[in-house]
Amino acid sequence: xxxxxxxAFSDGVFAVAITLLALNLAIAGPGHGALVVQLGRHLPADxxxxxxxxxxxxxxxxxxxxxxxxxxxxxVILFLNLLLLLFVVAIPFATSTMAxxxxxxxxxxxxxxxxxxxxxMVGMSLGFSLVLRHALVxxxxxxxxxxxxxxxxxxRFGAGTLVYVAASVLAxxxxxxxxxxxGVTALYYVLRQTPLRRAPS
Amino acid sequence: xxxxxxxAFSDGVFAVAITLLALNLAIAGPGHGALVVQLGRHLPADxxxxxxxxxxxxxxxxxxxxxxxxxxxxxVILFLNLLLLLFVVAIPFATSTMAxxxxxxxxxxxxxxxxxxxxxMVGMSLGFSLVLRHALVxxxxxxxxxxxxxxxxxxRFGAGTLVYVAASVLAxxxxxxxxxxxGVTALYYVLRQTPLRRAPS
Amino acid sequence: xxxxxxxAFSDGVFAVAITLLALNLAIAGPGHGALVVQLGRHLPADxxxxxxxxxxxxxxxxxxxxxxxxxxxxxVILFLNLLLLLFVVAIPFATSTMAxxxxxxxxxxxxxxxxxxxxxMVGMSLGFSLVLRHALVxxxxxxxxxxxxxxxxxxRFGAGTLVYVAASVLAxxxxxxxxxxxGVTALYYVLRQTPLRRAPS
Amino acid sequence: xxxxxxxAFSDGVFAVAITLLALNLAIAGPGHGALVVQLGRHLPADxxxxxxxxxxxxxxxxxxxxxxxxxxxxxVILFLNLLLLLFVVAIPFATSTMAxxxxxxxxxxxxxxxxxxxxxMVGMSLGFSLVLRHALVxxxxxxxxxxxxxxxxxxRFGAGTLVYVAASVLAxxxxxxxxxxxGVTALYYVLRQTPLRRAPS
Numbered sequence: 030x031x032x033x034x035x036x037a038f039s040d041g042v043f044a045v046a047i048t049l050l051a052l053n054l055a056i057a058g059p060g061h062g063a064l065v066v067q068l069g070r071h072l073p074a075d076x077x078x079x080x081x082x083x084x085x086x087x088x089x090x091x092x093x094x095x096x097x098x099x100x101x102x103x104x105v106i107l108f109l110n111l112l113l114l115l116f117v118v119a120i121p122f123a124t125s126t127m128a129x130x131x132x133x134x135x136x137x138x139x140x141x142x143x144x145x146x147x148x149x150m151v152g153m154s155l156g157f158s159l160v161l162r163h164a165l166v167x168x169x170x171x172x173x174x175x176x177x178x179x180x181x182x183x184x185r186f187g188a189g190t191l192v193y194v195a196a197s198v199l200a201x202x203x204x205x206x207x208x209x210x211x212g213v214t215a216l217y218y219v220l221r222q223t224p225l226r227r228a229p230s
Numbered sequence: 231x232x233x234x235x236x237x238a239f240s241d242g243v244f245a246v247a248i249t250l251l252a253l254n255l256a257i258a259g260p261g262h263g264a265l266v267v268q269l270g271r272h273l274p275a276d277x278x279x280x281x282x283x284x285x286x287x288x289x290x291x292x293x294x295x296x297x298x299x300x301x302x303x304x305x306v307i308l309f310l311n312l313l314l315l316l317f318v319v320a321i322p323f324a325t326s327t328m329a330x331x332x333x334x335x336x337x338x339x340x341x342x343x344x345x346x347x348x349x350x351m352v353g354m355s356l357g358f359s360l361v362l363r364h365a366l367v368x369x370x371x372x373x374x375x376x377x378x379x380x381x382x383x384x385x386r387f388g389a390g391t392l393v394y395v396a397a398s399v400l401a402x403x404x405x406x407x408x409x410x411x412x413g414v415t416a417l418y419y420v421l422r423q424t425p426l427r428r429a430p431s
Numbered sequence: 432x433x434x435x436x437x438x439a440f441s442d443g444v445f446a447v448a449i450t451l452l453a454l455n456l457a458i459a460g461p462g463h464g465a466l467v468v469q470l471g472r473h474l475p476a477d478x479x480x481x482x483x484x485x486x487x488x489x490x491x492x493x494x495x496x497x498x499x500x501x502x503x504x505x506x507v508i509l510f511l512n513l514l515l516l517l518f519v520v521a522i523p524f525a526t527s528t529m530a531x532x533x534x535x536x537x538x539x540x541x542x543x544x545x546x547x548x549x550x551x552m553v554g555m556s557l558g559f560s561l562v563l564r565h566a567l568v569x570x571x572x573x574x575x576x577x578x579x580x581x582x583x584x585x586x587r588f589g590a591g592t593l594v595y596v597a598a599s600v601l602a603x604x605x606x607x608x609x610x611x612x613x614g615v616t617a618l619y620y621v622l623r624q625t626p627l628r629r630a631p632s
Numbered sequence: 633x634x635x636x637x638x639x640a641f642s643d644g645v646f647a648v649a650i651t652l653l654a655l656n657l658a659i660a661g662p663g664h665g666a667l668v669v670q671l672g673r674h675l676p677a678d679x680x681x682x683x684x685x686x687x688x689x690x691x692x693x694x695x696x697x698x699x700x701x702x703x704x705x706x707x708v709i710l711f712l713n714l715l716l717l718l719f720v721v722a723i724p725f726a727t728s729t730m731a732x733x734x735x736x737x738x739x740x741x742x743x744x745x746x747x748x749x750x751x752x753m754v755g756m757s758l759g760f761s762l763v764l765r766h767a768l769v770x771x772x773x774x775x776x777x778x779x780x781x782x783x784x785x786x787x788r789f790g791a792g793t794l795v796y797v798a799a800s801v802l803a804x805x806x807x808x809x810x811x812x813x814x815g816v817t818a819l820y821y822v823l824r825q826t827p828l829r830r831a832p833s
Contacts, residue, residue: 034639034696036235041443041647044242047319048250049651054323058330064339082319086312090305093235104693108822111689118650118685122657129661138667219309237436242644245443248520249451255524259531265540283520287513291506294436420510438637446644449721450652456725460732466741484721488714492707495637621711 032102035110036093042114043089049121050085053078053128073208074128080212081124087218088117088153091186095161098170109163113156116149123149131204143204146211147197154190161186189214233303236311237294243315244290250322251286254279254329274409275329281413282325288419289318289354292387296362299371310364314357317350324350332405344405347412348398355391362387390415434504437512438495444516445491451523452487455480455530475610476530482614483526489620490519490555493588497563500572511565515558518551525551533606545606548613549599556592563588591616635705638713639696645717646692652724653688656681656731676811677731683815684727690821691720691756694789698764701773712766716759719752726752734807746807749814750800757793764789792817 053074056067092113096102123146130142161183164170192214200207254275257268293314297303324347331343362384365371393415401408455476458469494515498504525548532544563585566572594616602609656677659670695716699705726749733745764786767773795817803810 031696031700034643034700037238037640038643038647038692038696040235040239041242041446041644042651044239044443045246045447045648045651046654047315048243048246051247051319051323054320056327058327059333059335059339064327064331064335064342079316082316083312086309086315089239090308090312093232093239093308097232097235107693107696108689111686111693114650114689115682115685118654119657122654126659126661126667130667132662134662134667138662141667238439241436241440242443242647245440245644246447246648248516249444249447252448252520252524255521257528259528260534260536260540265528265532265536265543280517283517284513287510287516290440291509291513294433294440294509298433298436439640442637442641443644446641447648449717450645450648453649453721453725456722458729460729461735461737461741466729466733466737466744481718484718485714488711488717491641492710492714495634495641495710499634499637 032096032099035102035107036096039092039110039114040089042118043085043092046117046121047082047085047089050078050081050124052121053081053125070132073131074125076208076212077124077128077131080208080215081120083215083219084150084211085117085120087215088157091157091218095164099164103167105163106160109156109160113153113160116153116156119149120153127204127208131208136204139204140201143200143207144197147193147200147207150193150211151190151197154186154193158183158186158190189218233297233300236303236308237297240293240311240315241290243318244286244293247318247322248283248286248290251279251282251325253322254282254326271333274332275326277409277413278325278329278332281409281416282321284416284420285351285412286318286321288416289358292358292419296365300365304368306364307361310357310361314354314361317354317357320350321354328405328409332409337405340405341402344401344408345398348394348401348408351394351412352391352398355387355394359384359387359391390419434498434501437504437509438498441494441512441516442491444519445487445494448519448523449484449487449491452480452483452526454523455483455527472534475533476527478610478614479526479530479533482610482617483522485617485621486552486613487519487522489617490559493559493620497566501566505569507565508562511558511562515555515562518555518558521551522555529606529610533610538606541606542603545602545609546599549595549602549609552595552613553592553599556588556595560585560588560592591620635699635702638705638710639699642695642713642717643692645720646688646695649720649724650685650688650692653681653684653727655724656684656728673735676734677728679811679815680727680731680734683811683818684723686818686822687753687814688720688723690818691760694760694821698767702767706770708766709763712759712763716756716763719756719759722752723756730807730811734811739807742807743804746803746810747800750796750803750810753796753814754793754800757789757796761786761789761793792821 054071056064056071061067099106127139127142127146130139134142165183192210196207196210196214199210255272257265257272262268300307328340328343328347331340335343366384393411397408397411397415400411456473458466458473463469501508529541529544529548532541536544567585594612598609598612598616601612657674659667659674664670702709730742730745730749733742737745768785795813799810799813799817802813
């Protein structure tokens with residue numbers, strides 16, 4: 030039951046966060062110029078929406094794949110999971126801020142906004158890594174008992190964290206580079222990512 | 231468990247999206263003219279709300295009927311389901327934009343807004359079709375093993391997609407035609423639609 | 432599984448609707464007069480929030496008590512349940528509109544807004560009655576097979592509908608009478624209401 | 633099933649409330665001064681977000697730990713749980729009001745806003761205590777049959793309530809003292825709090 034409620038609560042948070050993202054699609058509406066012009070100006074926000082949607086989607090898929098393998102959870106994991114969700118819940122904010130400044134902010138503010146997006150992603154990745162690490166060292170994952178298997182699982186996940194660190198630095202060179210890196214990362218994980226090898230369930 | 235969480239997450243997204251729709255009912259409030267006048271002007275938004283509510287409702291019922299038949303899911307379905315949800319989550323945006331421009335936008339913008347609504351529906355239909363198709367070709371649906379049964383299931387669903395394509399074209403003739411078509415489609419599916427024949431569970 | 436997803440989806444809608452209600456608590460904030468004055472002016476909205484919170488709570492408890500007794504559901508119930516949720520989802524709108532006009536609208540508009548609240552409640556009650564009725568006539572409720580037991584179950588529930596009809600008429604005499612009636616009804620159902628007699632589970 | 637739906641509904645409310653909190657992170661955006669300045673001015677709101685996030689998180693963990701131990705629930709607990717959720721749902725409002733007045737309100741209004749936050753927490757704590765108390769006196773918790781064990785469980789929880797009462801009084805001395813106390817309380821409960829002693833599940 031414990032695990033079930035952790036999953037139910039997390040699913041709820043993921044679901045609300047991913048749906049709130051869509052508020053980024055909203056435009057000013059009648060009286061603010063031709064609709065097609067408004068939509069054109071709004072393309073960065075749409076791109077940011079797409080990237081964040083699939084990023085949250087990937088986190089959810091990995092969250093689900095990870096907890097699927099845990100026969101049990103403890104109180105520590107409940108709070109590490111909260112830490113992960115703290116950053117998940119901040120993604121709609123990071124997305125709308127980045128989108129707003131890419132659309133109409135000065136370049137230096139757009140850089141900062143794009144970097145903040147990266148920092149939220151780094152926080153989220155670290156939160157996930159802590160959950161994964163605690164599950165591994167507590168021996169909660171039956172199929173990952175050797176030190177090597179544990180290391181592999183963490184390394185595969187940690188790579189994403191490094192990309193987010195790099196992107197949030199490159200944002201200060203050009204925020205659009207960061208946006209592209211965020212998009213490529215999400216796409217990469219959609220196409221192929223398994224935090225721990227397993228048969229399809 | 232895998233399937234359970236896919237359903238829980240999807241139910242959460244459907245629930246949030248369908249509840250956010252109701253924000254379309256909001257009016258400007260005191261100081262913006264007599265309430266009855268405000269409500270009268272707001273009727274297109276109310277109609278759009280009703281249509282989108284039952285459209286999301288129908289998708290949810292079909293989603294549920296489809297996954298009810300799947301003994302298992304795989305990673306591909308998780309991501310195809312995300313693609314479907316990407317469009318579900320965009321429905322409140324498409325609804326409010328269409329409503330705003332039907333209420334007070336110039337005719338050409340109302341046409342575009344009504345067409346966008348149709349495109350979101352087309353995307354949603356295609357997302358659903360991809361989930362259905364993958365389930366069928368992977369042999370996940372025990373009762374649909376013949377090529378003919380598979381074809382029938384997809385054809386029945388694909389018909390709706392064509393209506394949405396047609397409506398989003400006709401929107402440029404007159405956006406109200408599109409609105410009526412969206413409403414008729416939702417009503418039709420409410421009254422009778424079963425993606426795959428099955429006994430009541 | 433069918434019933435489980437109907438309940439999960441409904442719980443999600445109830446949860447989002449009841450949480451959105453709390454947006455009614457929001458005040459204008461710094462720069463709009465002393466906080467204590469703002470809060471004082473906002474008391475009708477707080478009262479409306481309390482009433483709607485417990486009204487949705489009561490619906491949820493009854494929804495749960497009803498479906499708890501159903502060994503199965505059919506497609507008709509899925510759609511009747513959607514009809515019920517259509518009105519549940521409109522409650523935050525009806526609440527904020529009534530609160531706004533009780534706070535600062537002209538008396539005639541406050542009357543209309545309070546009546547609209549009642550109409551939404553009538554719609555919600557009728558939706559619930561239709562679900563209950565379909566469950567009864569389909570023989571889904573094992574303990575309610577006699578015509579008399581069925582009648583009693585419906586009568587007990589229908590009484591609330593009549594109160595809402597009366598309140599939405601009396602709103603045109605004085606909207607505050609309607610508000611009090613809505614509050615008394617919620618309180619009454621909180622203190623004692625069981626749509627069908629049953630042992631505590 | 634009864635208990636399952638209480639948990640599902642509560643999880644939904646917790647999930648929506650905790651995600652709505654993140655709306656506090658939003659800033660005014662382009663055209664309202666340099667982003668870094670806006671973010672700096674917004675630090676009280678970020679602190680309030682963090683505190684409320686973990687406060688709701690702690691309530692959720694305790695809610696889950698408590699109901700995990702209940703073999704059954706009754707109608708009274710359903711409504712006491714609603715009372716608890718009434719205050720949970722008010723936390724985003726209390727958070728944003730406190731944050732807004734700490735950021736730019738006069739000192740006296742900031743004091744009131746910080747006190748209101750404390751009152752919501754007191755209400756929430758009392759709601760939780762009532763649920764716990766009813767579960768204890770009804771004998772729903774197998775491992776807590778002695779009067780002493782029951783008293784210990786309630787005392788451990790009641791301590792938090794007293795801190796909230798104290799903080800909402802001290803808010804009138806200086807609202808930042810209250811903010812710090814709210815943060816320390818959340819941190820304390822994150823690091824160590826078990827409403828009833830139990831083996832990890």
